[in-house]
Amino acid sequence: MGCSCGPLLRYDAPPMNVLGIETSCDETGVALYSTESGLVADVLHSQVDLHAMYGGVVPEIASRDHIRCLLPLIGQVLQQAGIERPDAIAYTAGPGLVGALMVGGGMANGLGLAWDCPVIPVHHMEGHLLAPMLEDDPPEYPFLALLVSGGHTMLIAVRGLGDYDVLGTTLDDAVGEAFDKSAKLLGLGYPGGPALAALAETGDENAFDLPRPMLNRPGFDFSFSGLKTAVMLVVRKATEDGTIDSSRADIAASFQRAAVDTLVGRALQAAKSEDLKRIVVAGGVGANRLLRKEMVDRFDGEVFYPRMAFCTDNGAMIAVAGALRLADASNAAEIRAQARWSLDTLSPPGAAQPDNHKE
Ligand code: KG4
Ligand code: ZN
Secondary structure, three states: OOOOOOOOOOOOOOOEEEEEEEEOOEEEEEEEEOOEEEEEEEEEEEHHHHHHHHOOOOOHHHHHHHHHHHHHHHHEEEEEOOOOOOOOEEEEOOOHHHHHHHHHHHHHHHHHHHOOOOOEEHHHHHHHHHHHHHOOOOOOOEEEEEOOOOEEEEEEEEEEOOOEEEEEOOOOOHHHHHHHHHHOOOOOOHHHHHHHHHHHHOOOOOOOOOOOOOOOOOOOEEEEHHHHHHHHHHHHHHHHHHHHHHHHHHHHHHHHHHHHHHHHHHHHHHHHHHHOOOOEEEEEHHOOOOHHHHHHHHHHOEEEEEOHHHHOHHHHHHHHHHHOOHHOOOOOOOOOOOOOHHHHHOOOOOOOOOOOOOO
């Protein structure tokens, strides 16, 4: 698989093969990105089946499964790429589940010592934000990023690599969480987002009038707990009325429409206010087809997405972020694992990255 090197991916240094390791939550992702030829190999192991019976991610199970899968996946990537070792190793250092992050960080630093190659700690959300750089037409800076995942909902003015101004964030639930919780209320499995989106395709999005929270308030923050509560009340009423079986798809479609209207409405307000002509949508909820379509239809600038497989967690986005952050590579053999880590504390590559360990 190749990737054309757009204006953001121009390297003066000798070609480097960067191994990317993602273990922040319930996917073990490993990839190899070459600064010369783009994405060379990419493998993913999903733990969804392991967590499904618990209705959510169980941190201890996640860590153990990363331990079980990571080394074989790294071997597979190196074999696919036809190399014995990379020139640098990038790993997700946060935000995420600390035990799961420790597995990736420990492995990256251990292999870095063994192979005598430098290691780059990567911010998971910066990985999501840079995932469109793996596509043939990467966005140029500046752009507005709408980062929508299971743990985050953020609008960011991206003025350059590492130059981030967080304009808005969620005051309560992340939008992916709202998808997952609404799916659970509708009796769909875990993770609910994709299942709810699939069910919504067969429903009437005008059947229920659900709130579009915050759209009329100043600023660019989000709130999704009210929408989730509204879904809960509609489900409860339909259950009492005995109409739940015939209204599940309509509730799913009405919820999806309300969530997408909120995301797109807020993003358009932010792009206008910041005078940004490009929007990047990334993170797991960026795989939502209605969101992708609505943003393109309603924004009069350019819209960029990662391919579907790189919206949800993956190693390729960590590898490309590492390649862009080679100036931060070090042989210090220090494992970084931060559950919480604010994106706007990052600096451009090469500048000293602030120590957020106590955040
Ligand atoms: O980025 P991601 O893989 O993991 C985190 O960093 O959180 O995002 C996972 C989230 C989950 O909440 C999942 O339900 C949601 O993304 N998701 C979707 C879709 N695909 C994944 N939500 C709505 N529509 C989808 N098609
Ligand atoms: Zn993610």
